[in-house]
Amino acid sequence: MPRMSTARWLLLLVAAACAVARAQEPPAPNPAKNNPHLGNKEAIRSGMTMYRVRCADCHGLDAKGYRGPDLTALLSGEMTDERLFNTIRKGVPGTDMPPSQASDDELLLTIAYLRNLTGTPTETVTGNVDNGARIFAAQCASCHRIGLRGGRIGPDLTRIGVSRSRASLVREIRTPSEWMAPTYETVTLVTKDGQRIRGVKKNEDVFSIQVMDVRERIQGYLKSDLKEVIYEKESLMPAFGAARLNDGDLNDLVGYLTSLRGADRAAR
Numbered sequence: 001m002p003r004m005s006t007a008r009w010l011l012l013l014v015a016a017a018c019a020v021a022r023a024q025e026p027p028a029p030n031p032a033k034n035n036p037h038l039g040n041k042e043a044i045r046s047g048m049t050m051y052r053v054r055c056a057d058c059h060g061l062d063a064k065g066y067r068g069p070d071l072t073a074l075l076s077g078e079m080t081d082e083r084l085f086n087t088i089r090k091g092v093p094g095t096d097m098p099p100s101q102a103s104d105d106e107l108l109l110t111i112a113y114l115r116n117l118t119g120t121p122t123e124t125v126t127g128n129v130d131n132g133a134r135i136f137a138a139q140c141a142s143c144h145r146i147g148l149r150g151g152r153i154g155p156d157l158t159r160i161g162v163s164r165s166r167a168s169l170v171r172e173i174r175t176p177s178e179w180m181a182p183t184y185e186t187v188t189l190v191t192k193d194g195q196r197i198r199g200v201k202k203n204e205d206v207f208s209i210q211v212m213d214v215r216e217r218i219q220g221y222l223k224s225d226l227k228e229v230i231y232e233k234e235s236l237m238p239a240f241g242a243a244r245l246n247d248g249d250l251n252d253l254v255g256y257l258t259s260l261r262g263a264d265r266a267a268r
């Protein structure tokens, strides 16, 4: 092998160093690092309009949460504006939180509005969490999983404290049919010989339908073998009215649910 000259070695070294430098070039700075709208009254008002149009449906007019979590609680925590910007831009994959198509400037206006909100967060855990856990084990775990334990008829609640507000939890427990988690539609199948199978719809196309029945069995049918498919407006989850669950127990149960923040929280 011919000896390489010192000059060629040097050239190679410089080229390698340049490649490394290029690979490590910092990404474009996060626009929220220098938000010109923070504290500006007019900007805050525009931001409020944007918030009301794009976010309030899920996070509530007062940002204290509805279907989505309480943002005032998040903002009073360690959430930085840069992270807030990225979350709004990209959404939270695999959840109801959608990515935003709005311009960078509109996002900065929205952030200026959110940062100007005052008021104490309501999303702190209240109630007797241990009692809440007991109620959950007795009344809810047959249908809902937390971590690896529990039933599969209803949604996994491992991260429910991150993804829903207190208000939506109370509403879901008292009146589950008011809002139904997508992909948990209740259906009753009536076979030609009159058998009825009630469950949660898992799949459907023109020719067939699959449901999970209340014993967690997946049942698939050709529609041509069915007499009728009844799409119900009622949730498969029973309503827990005051007679079944008094206000004190409800408060403990919701306290327990809001404490469920998943294991992956820190990793995200």
Ligand code: HEC
Pocket (backbone or CB within 6 Å): 051, 054, 055, 056, 057, 058, 059, 067, 068, 069, 071, 074, 084, 087, 088, 092, 095, 096, 097, 098, 100, 110, 159, 162, 163, 164
């Ligand atoms: C269709 C409902 C929906 C809309 C619209 C929506 N969000 Fe969300 N948002 C959610 C849900 C649900 C979560 C919880 C996601 C999860 O499970 O981690 C969330 C989470 C968040 C989080 C917290 C993420 C974290 O780190 O915990 C922020 C911040 C947020 N949303 C801000 C906004 C803003 C600002 C808007 C308007 C531009 C908006 N959201 C619009 C449903 C929504």
Ligand code: HEC
Pocket (backbone or CB within 6 Å): 136, 139, 140, 141, 142, 143, 144, 153, 154, 155, 160, 164, 169, 172, 173, 176, 177, 179, 180, 181, 184, 200, 235, 236, 237, 238, 240, 253
């Ligand atoms: C017979 C089964 C069953 C039981 C018992 C049951 N649930 Fe449910 N639950 C469901 C189903 C099915 C859904 C999805 C449809 C809907 O949203 O109503 C659901 C939805 C939910 C949701 C909404 C999840 C989301 O993503 O927003 C919460 C919260 C919830 N249940 C909590 C509870 C609690 C707390 C109890 C006990 C007091 C309970 N459930 C008992 C079947 C059940």
